[in-house]
Amino acid sequence: MKIFSASQIQDADKSTIQKQQISSEELMERAATKLFEWIHARLRGTRVTLKLFCGIGNNGGDGLVLARLLHEHGYTIQVYVVNFSEKRSKDFLLNLERLKSAKLWPDFLNNESELPPISPDDIVIDAIFGIGLNRAPNTWVGNLIMHINNSRAFVLSVDIPSGLPTDKCPWNPDYAIRASYVLTFQVPKLVFFLPETGVFVNQWELLDIGLDPEYLQTTETEFELIGRPEVLPLYRPRLKFSHKGNYGHAIIVGGSYGKIGAVQLASDACLSSGSGLVTAFVPLCGYQAIQTALPEVMVLTDGGEKIISKISFPFEPTVVGIGMGIGVDKITANAFGALLKSMEKPMVIDADGLNILAKHPKMLKDIPELSVLTPHPKELERLVGNWSDDFEKLSKVKAFSTHYNVVVVIKGAHTITVYKDKGFVNTTGNPGMATAGSGDVLTGMITGLMAQGYTSLHAAIFGVYLHGLAGDIGVSEMGYEALKASTIISNIGNAFMELLRQPEAEPQEEN
Ligand SMILES: NC(=O)C1=CN([C@@H]2O[C@H](COP(=O)(O)OP(=O)(O)OC[C@H]3O[C@@H](n4cnc5c(N)ncnc54)[C@H](O)[C@@H]3O)[C@@H](O)[C@H]2O)[C@@H](O)CC1
Numbered sequence: 001m002k003i004f005s006a007s008q009i010q011d012a013d014k015s016t017i018q019k020q021q022i023s024s025e026e027l028m029e030r031a032a033t034k035l036f037e038w039i040h041a042r043l044r045g046t047r048v049t050l051k052l053f054c055g056i057g058n059n060g061g062d063g064l065v066l067a068r069l070l071h072e073h074g075y076t077i078q079v080y081v082v083n084f085s086e087k088r089s090k091d092f093l094l095n096l097e098r099l100k101s102a103k104l105w106p107d108f109l110n111n112e113s114e115l116p117p118i119s120p121d122d123i124v125i126d127a128i129f130g131i132g133l134n135r136a137p138n139t140w141v142g143n144l145i146m147h148i149n150n151s152r153a154f155v156l157s158v159d160i161p162s163g164l165p166t167d168k169c170p171w172n173p174d175y176a177i178r179a180s181y182v183l184t185f186q187v188p189k190l191v192f193f194l195p196e197t198g199v200f201v202n203q204w205e206l207l208d209i210g211l212d213p214e215y216l217q218t219t220e221t222e223f224e225l226i227g228r229p230e231v232l233p234l235y236r237p238r239l240k241f242s243h244k245g246n247y248g249h250a251i252i253v254g255g256s257y258g259k260i261g262a263v264q265l266a267s268d269a270c271l272s273s274g275s276g277l278v279t280a281f282v283p284l285c286g287y288q289a290i291q292t293a294l295p296e297v298m299v300l301t302d303g304g305e306k307i308i309s310k311i312s313f314p315f316e317p318t319v320v321g322i323g324m325g326i327g328v329d330k331i332t333a334n335a336f337g338a339l340l341k342s343m344e345k346p347m348v349i350d351a352d353g354l355n356i357l358a359k360h361p362k363m364l365k366d367i368p369e370l371s372v373l374t375p376h377p378k379e380l381e382r383l384v385g386n387w388s389d390d391f392e393k394l395s396k397v398k399a400f401s402t403h404y405n406v407v408v409v410i411k412g413a414h415t416i417t418v419y420k421d422k423g424f425v426n427t428t429g430n431p432g433m434a435t436a437g438s439g440d441v442l443t444g445m446i447t448g449l450m451a452q453g454y455t456s457l458h459a460a461i462f463g464v465y466l467h468g469l470a471g472d473i474g475v476s477e478m479g480y481e482a483l484k485a486s487t488i489i490s491n492i493g494n495a496f497m498e499l500l501r502q503p504e505a506e507p508q509e510e511n
């Protein structure tokens with residue numbers, strides 16, 4: 001699903017109004033009716049006070065229409081107009097008149113008003129600012145937002161939490177609503193998924209307001225949300241008359257004394273993701289451990305006892321995944337640098353492989369094109385330098401990816417795979433996966449997919465999704481705390497099956 005920018009959504013609104021020959025006021029009525037239906041289906045007339053805070057733009061206009069509909073259906077409501085500017089929108093004004101005709105008189109709040117009482121049992125509807133926010137809310141509006149945040153009431157935000165801009169970080173994080181739930185119109189917003197801005201959105205849901213499908217389909221976006229519908233077409237079915245030679249031979253290079261487990265996890269994950277053959281390349285001290293733990297995996301050893309000192313293979317691997325537990329010793333760094341120079345096929349580089357690159361930036365130019373780099377935030381910072389906020393981070397990664405022609409997987413709660421100017425935001429995974437070895441498993445999975453013929457970008461997007469799904473299945477059986485990296489591996493098969501599961505047929509209605 002595409003993630004549109006604020007200005008693209010405004011264009012979609014315009015295009016809808018033009019093509020469907022409806023007025024902006026009708027579109028507002030449509031949007032607010034969707035909000036009302038969602039709320040009404042859940043509350044079913046429950047006796048609860050809904051406090052609607054409405055700005056003076058179209059987000060506020062949505063709030064006013066919602067107020068009218070709630071009132072018509074007998075709900076107890078209190079409407080506050082947050083009068084932050086004299087520039088009231090046309091549709092806001094129209095709906096203010098309609099509200100007054102229904103004998104509903106909002107309280108007008110300004111910089112001199114007292115903060116209205118909000119009880120933890122109230123439901124707050126937040127319609128102060130929408131995607132039109134273009135500067136910091138001023139102090140009294142900020143204080144009102146803090147008051148709502150401190151009320152412990154359930155806060156339902158219309159379109160986007162007020163005070164959170166659509167395409168950047170808030171000017172002042174205290175002046176942004178922390179929404180319990182966001183009902184967002186038509187398309188998800190990028191800020192829902194970034195570490196600094198996602199915290200304002202506990203849960204979100206899309207409301208389809210029928211924006212022009214042609215505009216939505218034909219407009220290119222910088223980001224895409226990756227769910228099952230996006231991942232399924234990437235799947236490469238296995239053929240009946242195929243053999244293990246068709247699915248590649250991956251080599252996983254890594255490990256040092258005390259960190260052989262990382263290679264074990266990556267090799268296991270690589271094999272479990274479907275690589276035809278997997279060889280682990282480790283220092284001598286890792287030989288027995290891997291041979292014992294993973295009978296299906298072959299093992300090559302380096303001459304060094306405790307660390308890798310020279311990397312060479314007696315055959316040409318389909319793909320190499322490298323870096324987990326390898327350490328940053330100078331000898332290992334030299335071996336790693338020499339390997340980069342000799343490799344032409346795309347590789348997967350993780351963990352200390354990335355740290356070596358950060359310490360020896362001259363090596364960056366030797367990374368084979370279309371390789372996949374899988375940094376966690378600290379490794380990324382060492383690689384691209386620090387950033388002032390999540391948006392600067394994204395632009396730095398895009399520039400890095402374009403310069404070196406590599407795929408960068410920014411690991412996090414919503415892992416974002418970046419290739420050149422485009423980002424793919426993952427939707428699977430959970431906090432239980434913040435555990436030792438989880439990243440080694442991901443590297444193994446991406447390597448395993450590339451071994452089978454997935455392109456680098458597809459392997460990264462598919463691997464990240466599948467890794468998260470395996471973690472979600474794992475958590476459903478054992479909870480967050482007990483989930484281990486090996487649990488993710490043991491659920492890779494279940495994740496494939498879940499992905500490929502036929503949706504259950506809709507029950508036939510009897511006439
Ligand atoms: N355009 C359309 O046809 C539709 C728009 N909809 C709603 O309209 C919203 C966008 O409405 P608007 O563009 O009117 O903007 P908002 O309602 O988000 O903001 C109101 C106006 O306040 C001004 N402003 C921005 N930041 C400010 C600040 N910090 N302090 C004071 N004033 C500030 C801006 O001029 C902005 O236009 C969407 O989020 C959505 O809720 C929906 O009704 C669906 C249809």
Ligand SMILES: [K+]
Pocket residue numbers: 059126127128129130157158159160161162
């Ligand atoms: K809002």
